[in-house]
Amino acid sequence: MNTMKTFILMAALTALFMVAGQAMGGQQGMMIALLFAVGLNFFAYWNSDKMALAMNKAREVSEAEAPDLHNMVASLAARAQLPKPKIYVVDNQTPNAFATGRNPDHAAVAVTTGIMRVLNRDELEGVLAHELAHIKNRDILIGSIAAVMAGAISYLATMAQWAMIFGGRSNDDEGGNPIVAIVMMIVAPLAASLIQMAISRSREYIADATGAEICGHPQSLASALNKLSSANEQIPMDVNPASAQMYIVNPLKGGSIANLFSTHPPMEERIRRLMAM
Template identity: 55%
Template sequence: MNYFRTALLLAAMTALFMGVGFLIGGEGGMMIALLIAAAMNLFSYWNSDKMVLRMHHAVEANESQAPELFHMVRQLAARADLPMPKVYLINNPQPNAFATGRNPQNAAVAATTGLLESLTREEVAGVMAHELAHVKNRDTLIMTMTATIAGAISMLANFAFFFGGNRENNNPLGFIGVLIAMIVAPLAAMLVQMAISRTREYAADRMGAEICGNPIWLASALGKIAGGAARVHNPDAERNPATAHMFIINPLSGERMDNLFSTHPNTENRIRALQELAGSMGGGGGGYSRSSGADYASSAPQARGPVGQGTSRSDPPGPWGRSRRRDDGSTGGSPGGGSGRNGPWG
């Protein structure tokens, strides 16, 4: 079904791309758009993940640069029976994250520095588990390729404003066709993105909670990320709105609707579903309890309990391996009895 859904969606996006070409240049424009779409589908299959990472200035991190985050992703990937994905960091104060890649063998997870700074270790684990769920469900290919083609449709629609009104271009609908290309085509592309994104987020929430072992960790993270995304502007996301559906929470400003035009399900609904899941799991496996000596690098991947237990709810957020000043003015070490070494990005 994943492969069928991918083929169906790409066919719809290709047809939409051809339709814009027809409205701009008639049959000739449609054939040119078909050739461009075919080339773009092939190119985006192999390179769309790199393009998205480049759009958001993501930098690949290794184990020495981001030891705790790297170890966390490694253990979560083992629990999910996935190959170790590449880990990327985005120097952006907005808390957010996304996954990309054409298959689990070529996957990558990206987290902003704002996410690592504002969330606790357990909450970050919930977020990374959610992104790995997208990888395991093979959502990343369809989400990344859709972002690439939707962006191209928007660009082509903008070209319609300059070239679509020329009578010599065989536009069958004249100025009306130009308006359709400019307004309807990008809207249709956005709706196709939303159709896949909103349904897959709930599935990734559930599987991510199972991977990390505690739905409450992800529920708590979603609340914090939603609040941070509403307060902190993300210039890269605003410049590339076609990639918004890839993030765990919508990174665009002014997007708080949960209706036909929302790229993500309502955050409160997602949190409520995770809380219900936690109840069915018997309280979520005992998250937030303190357990000295447990960390992401050493605990067994086959363990059935929550990953990375080691902090209480009152522990301050990351960077986790660095001493931080608490609200009462005292200085706390890293969660779980860490050694106070560098934070998750070095």
């Protein structure tokens, strides 16, 4: 169900780009925006793991430094039929974790120092299995494609604004009605961001389900999510908001309005679905 939802949302994002491009920049503007966004995100995709790890000040740990962690990841990776990813630690007492990498052969799992203090062994296995699920399901690739489309729409809106300011278009331009273009400049980037968030939420549900299958204990992952959510609400992490979506639970503190625009689905629903398994 969530896989189908992802495809529907991706199709909606593509359709929105086509409509916005035609309304704001015409065929030429649409193609320029797409090529620009693809170029930027192609670079980001190939360097996403390095960027994410550096942004979160993660350091790689050897098997000698963290033998239990390495053994746990190796065992879960074997169950998931994945190559063992590199393992990193973020020196932060707030418990959390994330995975990154463009494909299973170039992947990394990072955990905070706090997570090993708060969770028991079964719960930590559940969290690691969730992160391996993101790698197995190639969520980095899906997220990158969604970012390409959302970024292209935002760039197209900016380009159209500058064109209007400097008189770069007229009523008979290929783009069509200028009033429609103005409306699209406001609505399209917001709609693209909301669709991108919905895709991220959908992938989290899938990672929860796949992770539960990998570790074999849905209740352990549910228990871990409950502990991590409570800890991150009490002591939010000081992280770049751009990397917040990568973590298994939202590391940033936010109220009800912020939660509406969160890249993470409601924790109560995630736990409910896991317990139903």
